[in-house]
Amino acid sequence: MLSELHQELRRSVRDFVVKEILPLADVLDREEKDIPDELIKKMVELGYFGLIFPPEQGGVGLDHLALAIVSEELSRGWLSVGSVLTRNLITGILIQAHGTEEQKRRFLPGIASGEILTAAAFTEPDAGSDTAGIKTRAKRDGDRYLISGAKTWCTFADRAHILTVLARTDPDPAKRHRGLSLFLVEKVPGDRFDPPRIAGEPIPTIGYHGMHCFTLGLQDCSVPADHLIGGAENRGFYQLMSAYESARIQTAARAVGVAQGALDLALKYAKERHQFGQPISQFQAIRHKLADMATEIEATRQLTYYAAKMKDTGTRCDLEAGMAKLFAADMVERVASEALQIHGGYGYSKEYSIQRYWRDARLFRVFEGTSEIQREVIAKRLIEG
Numbered sequence: 001m002l003s004e005l006h007q008e009l010r011r012s013v014r015d016f017v018v019k020e021i022l023p024l025a026d027v028l029d030r031e032e033k034d035i036p037d038e039l040i041k042k043m044v045e046l047g048y049f050g051l052i053f054p055p056e057q058g059g060v061g062l063d064h065l066a067l068a069i070v071s072e073e074l075s076r077g078w079l080s081v082g083s084v085l086t087r088n089l090i091t092g093i094l095i096q097a098h099g100t101e102e103q104k105r106r107f108l109p110g111i112a113s114g115e116i117l118t119a120a121a122f123t124e125p126d127a128g129s130d131t132a133g134i135k136t137r138a139k140r141d142g143d144r145y146l147i148s149g150a151k152t153w154c155t156f157a158d159r160a161h162i163l164t165v166l167a168r169t170d171p172d173p174a175k176r177h178r179g180l181s182l183f184l185v186e187k188v189p190g191d192r193f194d195p196p197r198i199a200g201e202p203i204p205t206i207g208y209h210g211m212h213c214f215t216l217g218l219q220d221c222s223v224p225a226d227h228l229i230g231g232a233e234n235r236g237f238y239q240l241m242s243a244y245e246s247a248r249i250q251t252a253a254r255a256v257g258v259a260q261g262a263l264d265l266a267l268k269y270a271k272e273r274h275q276f277g278q279p280i281s282q283f284q285a286i287r288h289k290l291a292d293m294a295t296e297i298e299a300t301r302q303l304t305y306y307a308a309k310m311k312d313t314g315t316r317c318d319l320e321a322g323m324a325k326l327f328a329a330d331m332v333e334r335v336a337s338e339a340l341q342i343h344g345g346y347g348y349s350k351e352y353s354i355q356r357y358w359r360d361a362r363l364f365r366v367f368e369g370t371s372e373i374q375r376e377v378i379a380k381r382l383i384e385g
């Protein structure tokens, strides 16, 4: 049972979604336009970016359960809106847990409040699942670093004030994950990049509109040495892994939200659509689909909240957070597909919202660690402890 505070939070986010997001989502998705700045500003004012950060660090001092609820409700309206928070969450946690005092003072309040927006540049064209195989190089040059290399799939890179870049500080590729560091690379937010320091090209995608993903080219991108997270080299991989518990809880919650949004639409349609002289919700085949969808969503929600509560009590939860993300990714694809099925032919038409949920749902098995990798990580923990 949720506390009164968490229930009230859910109600207030739902109100925001109904008023501010649902009227826009289909139009912006269809036209592949960005989530408007004004909407992000409202999310900043509501404190959505800083849910788990304490007020003295610019946040609102709530917990991971609150983060899960807010992420779920935002994504129930549109996955992309629930995902605007993700990068600030990761970078904020990295600085909070590993940053120098100066980095915490300078960057954390803005990131926790959402006034500074960040993007994550970890993936490379030849290194996705194999994070330790990245080639982007950061070379020390006096009191600065020069970063060069290619990144890909950097979501929100255009609009971000800071790119959190994973780069190799030890030139020996055999060092793999032991030679990587994380840098805070400042840039001017807006539609344009500043090549050759940072060049960016959008990647056309089948969903997840409202934000764009970019390939990036960095050429001697000069960064002050004190923008190396934690101030010491070759710790980046471990720092990144430590942020994954929170990130996976948030991703699982986003999937629960997308699935719930798809079920909302399927329920409404099933009650309205008549065939053979009665609403299709009267047919057992449809009723059982709805029952299975609701059951799967609730099971995933509870697993996600369980991981969130573990995190909030300071208990190690990488296993549970990973299970929640894995289970949620499979679940949301099934639920969105069945919700489209309930819409029949209209489900395949762009006139109905359900196709947006179906396209977005497919992403969960791919991003934030593929389901294949997630299974490997879970199996490793089970077998090796």
Ligand SMILES: Cc1cc2nc3c(=O)[nH]c(=O)nc-3n(C[C@H](O)[C@H](O)[C@H](O)COP(=O)(O)OP(=O)(O)OC[C@H]3O[C@@H](n4cnc5c(N)ncnc54)[C@H](O)[C@@H]3O)c2cc1C
Pocket (backbone or CB within 6 Å): 119, 120, 121, 122, 123, 125, 127, 128, 129, 130, 152, 153, 154, 155, 156, 205, 208, 213, 363, 366, 367, 368, 369, 370, 371, 372, 373, 376
């Ligand atoms: C819309 C979108 C947004 C994204 N946003 C960001 C972002 O903001 N920042 C960022 O850094 N990245 C981002 N990513 C990248 C994402 O994290 C990667 O796509 C993901 O990690 C997989 O890497 P890959 O695409 O290179 O696939 P690969 O690693 O090449 O995998 C291809 C296939 O092989 C499988 N595979 C690989 N290795 C193994 C193994 N050891 N065992 C079994 N199977 C394996 C995978 O599971 C997958 O099915 C985004 C991706 C997408 C699609």
